[in-house]
Amino acid sequence: MPRHARGFDVEAAHAYLLRRDRRLATWMRRLGPLPPEPRWRRPFDPVDALARAILFQQLSGKAASTIVGRVEAAIGSTRLHHDTLGRIDDVALRACGVSGNKALALRDLAAREADGQIPDLRRMSVMDQDQIVAALVPVRGIGRWTVEMMLMFRLGRPDVLPVDDLGIRKGAQRVDRLEAMPTPRQLAARGETWGPYRTYASLYLWKIADFAGEAKAPVNRSQD
Template sequence: MPRFRRGYDTAEADAWLARRDRRLAAWIRRLGPIGPDPRWRRSFDPVDALARAILFQQLSGKAASTIVGRVKAAVGGTRLHADSLGRVDDATLRACGVSGNKALALRDLAAREARGEIPDLRRMSVMDADAIVAALVPVRGIGRWTVEMMLMFRLGRPDVLPVDDLGVRKGAQLLDRAEAMPTPRGLAERGERWGPFRTQAALYLWRIADAASAASAPVKRSQE
């Protein structure tokens, strides 16, 4: 059974993308190279990462971080997992600022972990990206985009293109100087030439969109 290592050679990815796409090559020269993400080398608990993703949904980073801190204090630990979440009741979660829907999502995540349905890092190392998506999207409150962010920023999978992400689609529009953003299907077709380094291409598309909007700070996209 093949094992998937965390991370990839970003210089190799840049060279590949530059050969395959002249427009993207020009942007890579303009923006400068994107190196390896240090998070690829850090161990993490997928359940904790997914719990944080649930808590961050539809909130600013500051507000969500405050709620995460309150929940961690309530469960008496540094990570959120089935055992710790099982020690806190719904009233306590509400007091921490967790909505009813998010509380249900956390309960579902914890229950699935307890049943062994959430793969840990060792299991993920022998699962391809599609298999990881299929394993995690049944969790209440977890969609494909959330799993794709884990695949890109935590697991370092090289060939992930989040076609539903507005920033990626905006970057693709600017790349091709198009009048409108591509549809998810159109972006998937456009991105075929970037494989097997579509993750690296997506990182540049975000940077292109950020540069065009003169963003003062990068948009937070991972589960940290």
């Protein structure tokens, strides 16, 4: 089976998109080249990353970080896994500030990990992105967007376009000078132009949305 490297050649992606899309290229020249994502080179644990993504949902970064710190202190570990989460009961989780729904999601993730359903990095390296999405979205509290953020910012897959992301849609609206944001379906069709480097295009679309003043603060994308 072919192995997927973590990360891709951003210079090749930049040159390709400049040739491929005149409207996007105008913004790319304005913003300058984007460097490789540093997290592509850092080791990470998918289960721990998913657990943290669950805890960060619908909270400010500061509030979520406080809750994560309490959970780590309660379990006596900075590694969130079925074995360490098993050290704390639901009452103690609630005392840390974890909601009932998030506690259920953490339990489901831990149970699936213990059952071997969550692929590790070695397994992910021989899986395509659709296989990874299919393996992870059955976990309670984990949606496609969360997996797409992992694919982009942790695994460095080159051709991911999160069509449901508000910032991506706002960026595409700005690029194409549309009166309204494109629908996810419209964005998926528009994104065919950017393949096989839709990830790199997406990074620009977020910056374009922010640059345009549409977003007042960077969005926490769960993989920070």
